[in-house]
Amino acid sequence: MLAANSREHVDCVSRVVRNADRLPQAPVPSLIFDSWRRSMEQHHLDPGSLQGPRILSEPLLKECRERAELFMRIAGEAVGQLHHRVRQADYCVMLTDAQGQTIDHRVDASIRSDCRKAGLYLGTCWSEAEEGTCGVATVLTSQSAVTVHKRDHFRAAFIGLTCSAAPIFDPQGNLLGVMDASALKSPDDRRSQHLIRQLVAHSAEAIENAFFMHSAQQHWVLQAHSTPGYVDSQPDLLLAWDQDGRLQALNSKARQALRRRFGRVPAHIGEVFDLNALRTVTDQSTQQLHWLGEPGALHVRVNAPRRKQARAPLVPLVDARVEEHLRLAVRVKDRNLPVLVQGETGAGKEVFARQLHERSARRGGPFVAVNCAAIPENLIESELFGYVAGAFTGAASKGMPGLLVQADGGTLFLDEIGDMPLALQTRLLRVMAEGEVAPLGAAKTRTVDIQVICASHRDLSVLVNEGRFREDLYFRLGCARFCLPPLRERTDKLALINRLLEQEARNSGITVGIGQVALELLLGYAWPGNVRQLRHVLAYACAVCEGGTVQVADLPVEVRGEQVEALTEDRASPERQVVLDALIRHRWKPIPTAQALGISRATLYRRVNQLGIDMPNKTR
Numbered sequence: 001m002l003a004a005n006s007r008e009h010v011d012c013v014s015r016v017v018r019n020a021d022r023l024p025q026a027p028v029p030s031l032i033f034d035s036w037r038r039s040m041e042q043h044h045l046d047p048g049s050l051q052g053p054r055i056l057s058e059p060l061l062k063e064c065r066e067r068a069e070l071f072m073r074i075a076g077e078a079v080g081q082l083h084h085r086v087r088q089a090d091y092c093v094m095l096t097d098a099q100g101q102t103i104d105h106r107v108d109a110s111i112r113s114d115c116r117k118a119g120l121y122l123g124t125c126w127s128e129a130e131e132g133t134c135g136v137a138t139v140l141t142s143q144s145a146v147t148v149h150k151r152d153h154f155r156a157a158f159i160g161l162t163c164s165a166a167p168i169f170d171p172q173g174n175l176l177g178v179m180d181a182s183a184l185k186s187p188d189d190r191r192s193q194h195l196i197r198q199l200v201a202h203s204a205e206a207i208e209n210a211f212f213m214h215s216a217q218q219h220w221v222l223q224a225h226s227t228p229g230y231v232d233s234q235p236d237l238l239l240a241w242d243q244d245g246r247l248q249a250l251n252s253k254a255r256q257a258l259r260r261r262f263g264r265v266p267a268h269i270g271e272v273f274d275l276n277a278l279r280t281v282t283d284q285s286t287q288q289l290h291w292l293g294e295p296g297a298l299h300v301r302v303n304a305p306r307r308k309q310a311r312a313p314l315v316p317l318v319d320a321r322v323e324e325h326l327r328l329a330v331r332v333k334d335r336n337l338p339v340l341v342q343g344e345t346g347a348g349k350e351v352f353a354r355q356l357h358e359r360s361a362r363r364g365g366p367f368v369a370v371n372c373a374a375i376p377e378n379l380i381e382s383e384l385f386g387y388v389a390g391a392f393t394g395a396a397s398k399g400m401p402g403l404l405v406q407a408d409g410g411t412l413f414l415d416e417i418g419d420m421p422l423a424l425q426t427r428l429l430r431v432m433a434e435g436e437v438a439p440l441g442a443a444k445t446r447t448v449d450i451q452v453i454c455a456s457h458r459d460l461s462v463l464v465n466e467g468r469f470r471e472d473l474y475f476r477l478g479c480a481r482f483c484l485p486p487l488r489e490r491t492d493k494l495a496l497i498n499r500l501l502e503q504e505a506r507n508s509g510i511t512v513g514i515g516q517v518a519l520e521l522l523l524g525y526a527w528p529g530n531v532r533q534l535r536h537v538l539a540y541a542c543a544v545c546e547g548g549t550v551q552v553a554d555l556p557v558e559v560r561g562e563q564v565e566a567l568t569e570d571r572a573s574p575e576r577q578v579v580l581d582a583l584i585r586h587r588w589k590p591i592p593t594a595q596a597l598g599i600s601r602a603t604l605y606r607r608v609n610q611l612g613i614d615m616p617n618k619t620r
């Protein structure tokens with residue numbers, strides 16, 4: 001039998017949900033009203049039920065706690081602190097997992113038994129589908145901090161409770177769990193709970209940040225706050241990226257800030273801050289840093305990866321020019337304009353196009369690459385546009401959809417566009433303007449939604465002058481033109497060499513390093529074939545290298561260069577190392593060094609000259 005106040009609540013909930021369309025304003029906040037409605041209409045719950053929440057069996061609870069072991073370990077301190085702050089006001093504190101199952105609970109002995117009767121206990125399950133509107137469930141559905149105060153609850157069993165709760169997210173934005181502070185008695189005015197909600201939200205944020213710092217130890221981590229004094233102790237924004245600059249982790253505030261500023265979460269740190277400016281930031285002191293292309297600055301500190309050996313922070317990991325091109329090209333592409341990528345052969349135009357696709361709004365769609373120079377001229381048309389059955393002699397009996405159709409909803413990459421026959425350029429222009437494809441032999445056209453990226457290593461304006469490329473197509477493509485720097489001019493050459501060597505070694509099933517002289521040769525070489533040539537050189541070096549370190553002798557002759565060879569061979573020679581070691585050990589003093597090596601002073605001088613050793617004191 002329901003008490004009078006419970007009956008009144010059940011009537012109120014039923015009336016409000018049934019007459020929602022006619023009521024000028026619901027008596028509860030819209031978040032609560034939506035949950036009431038779902039509780040009744042979707043979950044078919046009875047507001048009059050007086051049953052307590054479901055409680056997990058011991059083995060199930062154990063399993064849930066084991067699964068959330070790391071989360072609980074990191075959150076434990078904050079759960080205790082929050083309880084310490086609110087216990088005087090008779091609140092208990094619960095931590096639930098992402099399913100609303102209570103995995104940690106703190107309560108004072110004086111109210112433990114009453115809390116238990118009300119369902120505020122370890123192992124209780126607080127999903128909306130089972131309990132209707134309540135603190136934890138409303139956080140799970142809204143993913144924001146809420147107070148569910150007394151009669152906000154859906155079920156009459158809970159209308160004495162007041163619950164303030166906040167979500168906790170992992171660095172990838174997935175819900176880890178919910179922090180909740182609940183009391184059995186409280187003033188009727190909802191505003192009395194404002195401060196408690198702030199405390200709970202603050203505590204949830206502290207757990208989130210601690211979890212972030214634990215998970216991002218192998219990455220570069222930027223801590224930021226609008227006030228310099230808080231950057232270390234209470235950073236507002238946390239961002240982490242890997243050695244290649246890819247954003248790997250964000251706390252909730254950083255995720256929200258990036259969405260607000262950039263309309264999405266960028267994939268790369270170079271889209272968020274200027275890389276050159278970022279490289280000047282260290283973990284020694286806080287610095288001001290501006291958002292890229294957006295007004296406003298932050299006070300920041302950058303911590304190098306703690307778990308793995310960090311590369312020197314001053315070595316550029318990405319080329320600032322390429323990164324800037326990518327950032328702008330994503331903007332152009334996302335406005336559905338075609339992009340033209342130019343650059344020497346092997347400079348990475350296709351790699352750039354793929355990165356562009358991956359960073360664009362179309363990343364979920366197909367990426368179809370076509371090399372116009374590699375397909376015989378008489379086949380390009382059917383490859384691109386497809387054909388219907390029997391369209392020409394030799395056509396496949398079922399017809400073929402064509403690459404334009406395959407790229408529908410995604411990106412079409414036309415490499416070596418300069419080699420496309422003139423007649424096809426006209427048809428391509430039409431597809432780009434009208435979004436319609438007519439397969440060979442078809443009576444009807446088909447609508448396609450394609451974004452086009454073109455590439456050429458030739459100067460298309462020269463082809464236009466020679467009458468081999470349509471001027472109107474050139475103008476259409478050419479307004480968003482990005483010219484990739486050749487490898488010899490890239491500032492991330494060292495990072496590229498390291499990365500490609502690692503890849504090629506892995507492909508060969510070996511682990512190799514690279515000797516200093518060989519590395520210097522690679523860094524100084526002109527690379528006419530660009531990154532492709534570098535990849536081949538490193539694949540060759542991995543194949544011939546013996547002893548785990550690529551030496552000068554493992555590089556192809558064209559890279560060694562004949563003149564350099566004599567010098568560098570000596571520079572890399574074991575004898576040079578022995579002489580050098582002895583000189584260093586004896587502080588560059590010739591007599592003890594010669595004695596240690598068992599040679600005369602004159603011989604030592606001769607060898608030092610031959611081996612190209614530069615003595616610091618030129619007294620010889």
Ligand SMILES: Nc1ncnc2c1ncn2[C@@H]1O[C@H](COP(=O)(O)OP(=O)(O)OP(=O)(O)O)[C@@H](O)[C@H]1O
Nearest residue numbers: 344345346347348349350351352415457531532535
């Ligand atoms: N940034 C990069 N990181 C790793 N590998 C790269 C990078 N850029 C290019 N490469 C490698 O270099 C080779 C050539 O790259 P890609 O095909 O993109 O060059 P391209 O400019 O399109 O060449 P072409 O002018 O011949 O069409 C490929 O093996 C690619 O994997």
